[in-house]
Amino acid sequence: MGFFLRRLSFYFIALLFAATLNFIIPRAMPGDPVTMMFANATTQVTPERIAAMKELLGFVDGPLYEQFFIYIKSVLSWELGTSVQFYPLSVNSVLGNAFGWSLFLAGSAVLLSFTLGSVLGIFAAWRRGSKFDTIFSPGMLAVQSVPQVVIAMILMFTFAIGLGWFPTGNAYTPGLTPDWTSWTFLKDVAYHAVLPLIAASIVQVGGFLINMRNNMINLLAEDYITMAKGKGLSENRVVFNYAARNAMLPSVTALSMALGMAIGGQMIVEIIFNYPGLGTVLLNAINARDYQVLQGQLLVMTLFMLFFNLLADMLYVVLDPRLRKGA
Amino acid sequence: MTTPQISIRNLCVDYITADGDVRAVNNVSFDIGKGEVFGLAGESGCGKSTVAFSLMRLHKPPAYISGGEVLFDDGNGAKDIMKYSDGEMGIFRWSEMSMVFQSAMNALNPVIPIVDQFTDVIMRHTDKNKYEAVKRAEQLLQIVDIHPNRLSDYPHQFSGGMRQRLVIAIALALNPKLIIMDEPTTALDVVVQREILQKIYALKEEFGFSILFITHDLSLMVEFSDRIGIMYSGELIEVAAAKDILESPYHPYTHGLGSSFPSLTGPKAELKGIPGNPLNLLDLPQGCRFQARCERVTDICRRKATQLRDVQAGHLSNCHLAVGGQPIAIVETEAVAV
Numbered sequence: 001m002g003f004f005l006r007r008l009s010f011y012f013i014a015l016l017f018a019a020t021l022n023f024i025i026p027r028a029m030p031g032d033p034v035t036m037m038f039a040n041a042t043t044q045v046t047p048e049r050i051a052a053m054k055e056l057l058g059f060v061d062g063p064l065y066e067q068f069f070i071y072i073k074s075v076l077s078w079e080l081g082t083s084v085q086f087y088p089l090s091v092n093s094v095l096g097n098a099f100g101w102s103l104f105l106a107g108s109a110v111l112l113s114f115t116l117g118s119v120l121g122i123f124a125a126w127r128r129g130s131k132f133d134t135i136f137s138p139g140m141l142a143v144q145s146v147p148q149v150v151i152a153m154i155l156m157f158t159f160a161i162g163l164g165w166f167p168t169g170n171a172y173t174p175g176l177t178p179d180w181t182s183w184t185f186l187k188d189v190a191y192h193a194v195l196p197l198i199a200a201s202i203v204q205v206g207g208f209l210i211n212m213r214n215n216m217i218n219l220l221a222e223d224y225i226t227m228a229k230g231k232g233l234s235e236n237r238v239v240f241n242y243a244a245r246n247a248m249l250p251s252v253t254a255l256s257m258a259l260g261m262a263i264g265g266q267m268i269v270e271i272i273f274n275y276p277g278l279g280t281v282l283l284n285a286i287n288a289r290d291y292q293v294l295q296g297q298l299l300v301m302t303l304f305m306l307f308f309n310l311l312a313d314m315l316y317v318v319l320d321p322r323l324r325k326g327a
Numbered sequence: 328m329t330t331p332q333i334s335i336r337n338l339c340v341d342y343i344t345a346d347g348d349v350r351a352v353n354n355v356s357f358d359i360g361k362g363e364v365f366g367l368a369g370e371s372g373c374g375k376s377t378v379a380f381s382l383m384r385l386h387k388p389p390a391y392i393s394g395g396e397v398l399f400d401d402g403n404g405a406k407d408i409m410k411y412s413d414g415e416m417g418i419f420r421w422s423e424m425s426m427v428f429q430s431a432m433n434a435l436n437p438v439i440p441i442v443d444q445f446t447d448v449i450m451r452h453t454d455k456n457k458y459e460a461v462k463r464a465e466q467l468l469q470i471v472d473i474h475p476n477r478l479s480d481y482p483h484q485f486s487g488g489m490r491q492r493l494v495i496a497i498a499l500a501l502n503p504k505l506i507i508m509d510e511p512t513t514a515l516d517v518v519v520q521r522e523i524l525q526k527i528y529a530l531k532e533e534f535g536f537s538i539l540f541i542t543h544d545l546s547l548m549v550e551f552s553d554r555i556g557i558m559y560s561g562e563l564i565e566v567a568a569a570k571d572i573l574e575s576p577y578h579p580y581t582h583g584l585g586s587s588f589p590s591l592t593g594p595k596a597e598l599k600g601i602p603g604n605p606l607n608l609l610d611l612p613q614g615c616r617f618q619a620r621c622e623r624v625t626d627i628c629r630r631k632a633t634q635l636r637d638v639q640a641g642h643l644s645n646c647h648l649a650v651g652g653q654p655i656a657i658v659e660t661e662a663v664a665v
Contacts, residue, residue: 221387223433230385231448231497232420241447242436249438320438321481 007313011306016072018302023071026291027064080296085288091296094281099263099300101171102277105193105270106262109200114255116201117208122244124209125216137213144206152199152272159195166195169274196273200266204258211254215247249320256312260305330400331358332505332537333382333424338395340374340381343388349608351377351390353561356635359505361400364531364538366552366569368545368584372605374561375541376429379507382539383426384408384416399423401504422452425498426507427491430514434494435482442478445497452501467496471526488519495527499534507539512547524551546588549573557581560606560616563635566643575654577644579621582655615647623648 074080080091120140124133143151160168172178172188179185219225220243228242267279274280278297285293317323340352352374359365367375380386382397398405401423411419428434436444445464449455455463465475471492473485482490491511498506508527512520528551531538542548548555549569556566557580565578573585583601603620612618615628625648633645 223428223430224436226380226385226387227426227428227434227494228436230383230420230426231451232417232422233447233451234417237447237451241439246436246438321440322437322483 003317004314007310011310014306015302018306019072019075019299020068022295022298022302023068026295027067075299080299081292083290083293085285085290085293091292094293095278095296095300098276098278098281101275102263102266102270102279105196105200105275105277106266107259108193109197109266110204110255110258110262112197113201113204114208114251114258117205118212118244118248118251120205121209121212122216122239122247125213125220125247126239126243128217133213137209140206140209142206144203146203148199148203148266148268149272151202152196152269155195155199156272167192171276196266196269196275199273200269208251208254211251212244212247215250216243219243219247245319249316252312252315252319256308256315260308263301263304329361330405332361332363332400333539334358334398334405335378335382336396336398338378338381338397339393340377340386340390341393342390344609346609348393350393351561351608352381354395355558355561355563356395357556357563357566359537359539360553361504362531362535362537363554364540364552366540366542366548366555367558368541368543368548368555369558370543370605373558375558376509377561378558379426379509379539379541382408382507383420383424384411385426399505418452421448421498421503422501423503424505424507425501425503426509427494427498427511429510432487432490432514435490437482440479440481441485441493445478445500448497449500463500467500468493470499470530471496487515488523491515491519491523492526495523495530499530502534503536505537505539507541509541510543511540513542513544520547545573545584557584561608562616562633562645564617564633564645566635568641571642577638577642577649577654578617578646579623579655580617581644583620615645 078092080095083089083091083094086094117140120136124137127133156168159165167173171192172185173192176185176188225238225242228238233242263278266275266277267283269275270277270279271283278300281293282297284290285297334356335358336356338352338355339350341348341350355374355378357365367378369375377386377390381390381392384392386392392409395409396407397409399408399419400406401419408416408419435441442461442464445467446457446460449460449463450457453460461478464478468475468478473489473492473496477485482493485493491514495511511527512523515523524547527538530536540548540552549572552569554566555569555572556563557572557578558564559580565572565576565581567576572581576582576585580601583599586599587601589596589598601620606612606616606619612629613632614630615621615624615633618624618628621628627647631647633647635643635645638644638649
């Protein structure tokens with residue numbers, strides 16, 4: 001428990017640090033969002049109007065340290081302000097809509113590719129040098145090095161436009177009212193998610209596969225694997241309980257990093273398939289100089305990264321008894 | 328004489344390399360009697376561990392067994408385990424023949440508790456349920472003097488000597504007829520080493536299994552074994568009773584090994600090593616494999632291949648010069664006297 005609290009306080013400090021950077025960077029850039037808003041205005045903009053707009057959008061004047069404390073307070077109380085682009089929507093609701101879709105798409109893509117990559121990696125290592133290994137291991141790496149945009153486009157042209165098996169965009173059929181208890185709606189969501197999910201997953205499989213395969217091959221030379229075979233244990237038990245169990249450990253780090261990154265959104269896939277996730281929001285926010293949304297999104301991404309790192313720390317302790325103290 | 332526990336006949340193990348196949352174990356034949364401790368000695372890379380792994384068919388690619396028979400008496404007559412299917416081999420392993428690995432530090436899975444490493448093998452080979460398997464594990468732990476309440480601990484929570492005893496306890500789990508011990512004490516200090524060997528010896532007396540004991544510590548082996556085989560470059564070159572092999576060796580290599588160890592009780596003498604280096608197995612000479620390092624090499628050694636054969640009752644050697652000859656040590660003492 002002491003370990004958990006120590007990690008937790010470490011991550012809290014990391015969060016404050018990240019929030020500080022998040023505060024400094026936009027302010028180091030020239031101009032401010034409100035000036036940007038009025039930059040293309042045809043009418044005369046009076047300083048009073050600018051001041052009124054600033055107040056409306058929740059910008060604070062005053063010395064930097066005062067601004068900083070107000071900012072930190074807003075971070076901790078999770079009041080991220082109002083979106084400039086989607087005024088009068090709050091940043092919370094802009095992000096909130098997209099957040100669920102991103103979590104669903106990117107999260108399941110990571111889990112899918114991790115599972116697939118690890119299982120393929122285990123088999124590739126166990127049957128090292130077999131046809132399966134010689135085709136799949138370099139094959140998946142080759143797929144990984146194809147830019148995601150190309151894979152997404154090919155999938156879209158072949159299966160959505162050419163064959164018409166899947167829809168070309170959106171998370172669900174436009175006009176449908178989201179109802180998470182209705183079976184028809186869930187099916188519709190799954191149907192729309194197939195192509196984006198494949199596009200987002202397939203490029204990640206190779207990395208997990210090679211990771212797992214290499215860990216496994218290193219471990220297979222260990223004496224306890226030979227001893228497990230010598231004990232006459234079934235191949236499944238040797239592979240999964242003795243070899244894969246240990247080879248998983250380094251992969252857990254890779255998984256948590258990938259999950260942490262995932263919430264940043266599968267920007268390319270989301271844009272190509274017009275998927276309403278955080279990636280799309282991020283691109284729009286950058287284009288519209290919507291600093292409030294940008295700041296909010298960076299904060300969400302930071303939080304997720306930290307959360308999954310913490311989760312990996314915890315998982316490591318569960319998986320590897322050597323890390324447990326005083327047990 | 329009753330049937331031996333295991334009899335190895337013309338075992339050959341090859342390694343596939345880029346320069347062609349290399350024969351790491353060449354026509355090795357020996358028997359181990361019931362309840363006997365057979366020691367296998369030789370320098371690093373001579374093939375002794377390869378022999379050990381091949382007996383359980385645990386050799387790793389690129390090694391493969393290219394010939395020979397391993398006849399094992401499982402109580403219903405001798406059977407050639409080289410002919411077993413993978414399924415039969417899975418049943419045979421550990422229940423009839425188990426193994427204590429070189430480094431106990433690495434022979435236990437670090438991330439699962441000890442108890443599971445006992446129960447998985449017990450439940451694989453017997454009809455015991457989990458509860459009975461745990462009971463058996465507790466019993467085994469007591470046999471090697473470790474308190475049963477440590478059963479749910481992980482390997483890293485034990486000392487090196489305890490881990491080696493754990494591995495021995497796992498090896499005993501199914502009362503095998505033969506235990507292969509591949510340098511079981513190499514990683515341990517001499518005090519723990521003695522403790523472990525005494526334990527093994529007591530267990531052998533109690534349960535009556537045979538042991539194939541492998542080490543490069545010759546003096547230890549002489550103490551511990553009934554008979555000893557010496558390997559050189561993948562061949563068995565001399566087999567004799569433990570008390571005879573260093574006292575009256577017939578092969579110059581065995582003689583060289585004997586004079587490379589200091590005597591604990593005798594007068595101080597300058598230690599002699601064996602000049603030269605181990606053979607490159609890719610470039611084997613015609614005739615005897617030891618010829619380049621042998622002081623007594625003659626013409627026949629360079630022409631004729633060697634063959635292990637009886638030179639005296641219960642004493643085998645493959646040296647050409649051993650025919651009807653005297654053991655080397657005796658010859659030499661006489662030479663000094665003259």
